[in-house]
Amino acid sequence: MAVIANTKVLTLKEPWSGQVNSGKHQLITDKPESFGGQDQGLAPYDFICAGLISCTMITLRMYAQHKGIALGEFTVEADFKANKEGEEWIERRLHFVDSLSEELQKxxxxxxxxxxxxxxxxRSLKINTQLV
Structure with a gap:
């Protein structure tokens, strides 16, 4: 079993705020002001979207490099959404500066x-939680 990622968060003195450490990288997590936070960093669902769109960008660039395709500059954006019925989903959007052929779009x-x-x-993901 391989560890794909390891991340730790340390509580900060401000309510809802924490310092996220992953390897040599540090980020701040917080809640928006509308939820009582200081809005000093990404909220938890922002991290989910960030992980998805980062992976999307990297995978597309790796594919393009491998196939010798010039995708040019592009952006990937995601919204995490929920409705009153409890359904949750992510809407992901890609915007390419250069036009792509219909075949390449597919x-x-x-x-x-x-x-x-x-x-x-x-897919469903199992989460095991323990006190250490």
């Missing part, structure tokens, strides 16, 4: 459905 959408984080989010 390939990009196919690749997006197969990124590692996409696949993780689409």
């Amino acid at each position: 390939k990009v959408l196919d690749i997006c459905s197969k990124t590692p984080v996409t696949k993780t989010l689409l």
Whole structure:
């Protein structure tokens, strides 16, 4: 069994605020002011979206490099949504500065459905919690 990622959060003195450490990287997590936080960093669902779109961007760039395809500059954006019935979903949008052929557009959408984080989010994930 391989550890794919390891991240730790340390509580800060401000309510809802924490310092997230992953390897040599540090980020701040917080809640928006509308939820009583200081809005000093990403909220938990922002991290989920960030993981998804980061993986999408990296996977597309790796594919393009491997196939010798020039995708040019592009952005990936995601919204985490929920409705009153308790359904949750993510809407992901890609915008390419350069136009893509219809064939390449279809390939990009196919690749997006197969990124590692996409696949993780689409299947049920077991979470084991313990006090140490």
